[in-house]
């Protein structure tokens with residue numbers, strides 16, 4: 562694993578095709594980007610990550626009705642900012658709570674980060690990864706840049722699609738989530754059943770939830786694609 566990341570250069574070709582809109586930082590490297598918005602427009606979610614499979618699967622936490630929480634997986638804070646790279650590419654930078662705090666601290670010092678060059682250095686990998694955010698004291702013109710559409714890169718956000726992802730990746734069986742998905746219980750009570758008990762009220766068959774077939778990229782969270790230039 563380590564050797565692999567050492568010899569990889571430039572842009573990683575992602576499995577399943579398509580180029581990532583995310584910008585990542587290789588271990589012990591740094592990037593310089595200009596956020597296209599200030600922290601007040603930072604998008605954040607709670608994210609479940611299933612590292613036990615490779616590539617890891619990342620799914621949005623749905624809160625009260627979340628199948629990943631049902632499985633005991635703990636979600637973590639994940640935030641996203643649209644940024645402009647040194648090459649003038651519009652990308653998405655994804656980060657955790659530590660970097661978010663550093664961005665906020667920097668913004669308190671220098672004002673909105675929109676258009677300001679920031680250097681983000683990554684030290685180490687895995688659980689020992691540390692990031693350091695530094696303002697470079699320079700601004701660039703971002704008036705012609707179009708921020709990447711972050712929300713379209715996240716998701717799925719709907720319960721059936723998330724359950725299907727869990728199933729596809731062998732992380733769970735749909736039956737485990739019957740409590741969350743009452744619409745799956747579509748079988749009406751058998752009519753000819755002769756019992757002394759009165760028929761239960763309100764047990765109408767419910768329409769199954771519409772199938773969402775749209776497939777989202779698996780790689781949206783960790784930004785492994787690297788623009789590995791020195792900063």
Ligand SMILES: [Zn+2]
Nearest residue numbers: 622623627630
């Ligand atoms: Zn959850």
